[in-house]
Amino acid sequence: xxxxxxxxxxxxxxxxxxxxxxxxxxxxxxxxxxxxxxxxxxxxxxxxxxxxxxxxxxxxxxxxxxxxxxxxxxxxxxxxxxxxxxxxxxxxxxxxxxxxxxxxxxxxxxxxxxxxxxxxxxxxxxxxxxxxxxxxxxxxxxxxxxxxxxxxxxxxxxxxxxxxxxxxxxxxxxxxxxxxxxxxxxxxxxxxxxxxxxxxxxxxxxxxxxxxxxxxxxxxxxxxxxxxxxxxxxxxxxxxxxxxxxxxxxxxxxxxxxxxxxxxxxxxxxxxxxxxxxxxxxxxxxxxxxxxxxxxxxxx
Amino acid sequence: xxxxxxxxxxxxxxxxxxxxxxxxxxxxxxxxxxxxxxxxxxxxxxxxxxxxxxxxxxxxxxxxxxxxxxxxxxxxxxxxxxxxxxxxxxxxxxxxxxxxxxxxxxxxxxxxxxxxxxxxxxxxxxxxxxxxxxxxxxxxxxxxxxxxxxxxxxxxxxxxxxxxxxxxxxxxxxxxxxxxxxxxxxxxxxxxxxxxxxxxxxxxxxxxxxxxxxxxxxxxxxxxxxxxxxxxxxxxxxxxxxxxxxxxxxxxxxxxxxxxxxxxxxxxxxxxxxxxxxxxxxxxxxxxxxxx
Numbered sequence: 001x002x003x004x005x006x007x008x009x010x011x012x013x014x015x016x017x018x019x020x021x022x023x024x025x026x027x028x029x030x031x032x033x034x035x036x037x038x039x040x041x042x043x044x045x046x047x048x049x050x051x052x053x054x055x056x057x058x059x060x061x062x063x064x065x066x067x068x069x070x071x072x073x074x075x076x077x078x079x080x081x082x083x084x085x086x087x088x089x090x091x092x093x094x095x096x097x098x099x100x101x102x103x104x105x106x107x108x109x110x111x112x113x114x115x116x117x118x119x120x121x122x123x124x125x126x127x128x129x130x131x132x133x134x135x136x137x138x139x140x141x142x143x144x145x146x147x148x149x150x151x152x153x154x155x156x157x158x159x160x161x162x163x164x165x166x167x168x169x170x171x172x173x174x175x176x177x178x179x180x181x182x183x184x185x186x187x188x189x190x191x192x193x194x195x196x197x198x199x200x201x202x203x204x205x206x207x208x209x210x211x212x213x214x215x216x217x218x219x220x221x222x223x224x225x226x227x228x229x230x231x232x233x234x235x236x237x238x239x240x241x242x243x244x245x246x247x248x249x250x251x252x253x254x255x256x257x258x259x260x261x262x263x264x265x266x267x268x269x270x271x272x273x274x275x276x277x278x279x280x281x282x283x284x285x286x287x288x289x290x291x292x293x294x295x296x297x298x299x300x
Numbered sequence: 301x302x303x304x305x306x307x308x309x310x311x312x313x314x315x316x317x318x319x320x321x322x323x324x325x326x327x328x329x330x331x332x333x334x335x336x337x338x339x340x341x342x343x344x345x346x347x348x349x350x351x352x353x354x355x356x357x358x359x360x361x362x363x364x365x366x367x368x369x370x371x372x373x374x375x376x377x378x379x380x381x382x383x384x385x386x387x388x389x390x391x392x393x394x395x396x397x398x399x400x401x402x403x404x405x406x407x408x409x410x411x412x413x414x415x416x417x418x419x420x421x422x423x424x425x426x427x428x429x430x431x432x433x434x435x436x437x438x439x440x441x442x443x444x445x446x447x448x449x450x451x452x453x454x455x456x457x458x459x460x461x462x463x464x465x466x467x468x469x470x471x472x473x474x475x476x477x478x479x480x481x482x483x484x485x486x487x488x489x490x491x492x493x494x495x496x497x498x499x500x501x502x503x504x505x506x507x508x509x510x511x512x513x514x515x516x517x518x519x520x521x522x523x524x525x526x527x528x529x530x531x532x533x534x535x536x537x538x539x540x541x542x543x544x545x546x547x548x549x550x551x552x553x554x555x556x557x558x559x560x561x562x563x564x565x566x567x568x569x570x571x572x573x574x575x576x577x578x579x580x581x582x583x584x585x586x587x588x589x590x591x592x
Binding site for chain 1: 308309311312315316318319320322323326327329330333334336337377378381382384385386388389390398399401402403404405406408409410411412413414416417419420421424441444448472473474475477478498501502503504505508509541542544545548549557560564567568571572575
């Protein structure tokens with residue numbers, strides 16, 4: 001009996017507590033997912049809209065009451081999110097990979113001493129500060145350069161997001177490049193390749209799966225960012241004509257209208273459906289990353 | 301053949317120059333970005349801007365630190381505990397795999413989505429007004445994955461001879477964890493905690509509908525249970541990051557731009573001080589723990 005109590009104190013109590021804490025994390029995740037599905041499906045179950053309408057119609061006039069009957073086509077926001085995120089990716093990826101190559105192959109000393117801490121600082125800057133600088137510097141600059149009345153645009157959002165995801169893609173790419181077998185490098189140099197030939201033809205191809213993971217992580221971050229984008233996107237409820245026109249995206253719309261709509265009304269439920277869509281998209285990103293990681297292991 | 305080789309060398313030189321340029325460009329960009337915010341902030345300084353009145357940002361600064369402190373009190377025990385479980389007790393299997401997926405999901409959820417969840421569960425379902433505590437809970441959820449992974453990595457990095465030694469002299473698994481692994485892993489865990497705090501300082505989207513966008517306090521009340529008191533966690537309170545957003549979207553003060561500039565600078569300095577502090581502390585603890 002005494003032995004059991006002793007053992008309880010020395011082992012089982014602590015073990016049960018940490019196991020319980022692990023379960024807490026599972027429960028939190030499950031309840032977030034559960035509540036999002038419960039609220040997000042309201043548009044389709046309570047107010048009888050079709051998923052097709054939500055995804056592909058651009059008619060967005062949800063009724064802010066409990067009778068329904070409005071229009072919940074969220075295509076403008078979805079297209080806005082997609083455009084801005086992919087534009088950000090397009091801008092950030094080449095720079096990120098170049099920086100990662102610089103930090104690992106060209107000048108590891110400068111990389112460790114200067115770029116690594118700099119990237120740490122980039123990560124630490126809060127998104128509202130990016131948004132604020134985007135609003136006060138970038139937006140007027142775009143208006144000036146392209147002779148527009150306002151600079152709020154897809155381009156402004158893309159640039160702000162590119163800055164925000166640059167550190168993510170870079171640091172994951174650095175890890176991927178550092179994981180490349182050193183024997184490859186020695187073999188390449190022994191065959192007489194230049195440094196660039198090695199980087200371009202051997203190192204980058206073998207680090208591809210790791211770099212892709214970084215790109216997807218960056219894309220996920222860009223997709224979910226709300227306030228920084230909301231500050232520079234212009235919040236116009238139209239499809240953009242080109243990258244210089246204003247539009248709106250899902251996160252900005254949720255952020256600006258969630259507080260002004262009656263909880264449980266059609267408008268509110270439609271916003272929840274957008275949040276649910278964001279959740280599903282982040283699931284898809286996780287899935288893609290898992291597949292890439294698995295493929296990468298198989299190749300090895 | 302010879303010219304081909306020459307071309308390769310020229311290409312190598314060009315690529316090197318381009319890569320140097322890109323790296324330099326980013327360093328300059330960051331330096332410019334930071335300098336711009338700090339200089340703008342200094343230029344916006346006016347006496348009394350730190351005051352706790354409506355025109356100052358004293359309350360917001362206090363809210364920021366207070367909210368992050370509360371969130372750490374909640375999230376650190378859970379995160380560290382779950383991290384210990386993952387590193388030491390979790391057996392390879394369905395549940396562990398599931399927990400890993402949960403952590404991955406949490407870490408990739410957009411913060412606005414967590415803010416909405418917080419609004420629904422901590423505000424709407426409990427029938428309360430926006431409050432700092434609800435905001436702290438939302439930020440806790442955001443920092444859980446980071447804390448868990450950092451702890452797990454830190455404990456896994458403890459050399460196995462330490463553990464084997466402890467187990468060999470008759471300590472239980474749990475005693476080994478608490479008395480050997482945790483102390484050795486502490487520097488890395490603390491670095492993770494500070495990283496989480498830094499993110500908390502800058503978080504805004506998750507607080508939009510949980511902590512609220514305004515503060516209304518009476519500085520003569522010091523009873524922490526009074527909803528007008530500065531110390532009460534169950535009152536609406538906007539943090540610095542949210543203050544910048546609120547100034548931009550629904551500002552009524554005439555010098556909103558000035559205050560936003562100054563707030564951004566203060567926020568940045570706060571975060572830099574923290575990340576610098578974590579590096580110094582980490583290095584120092586590391587030296588101490590490894591007995592050098």
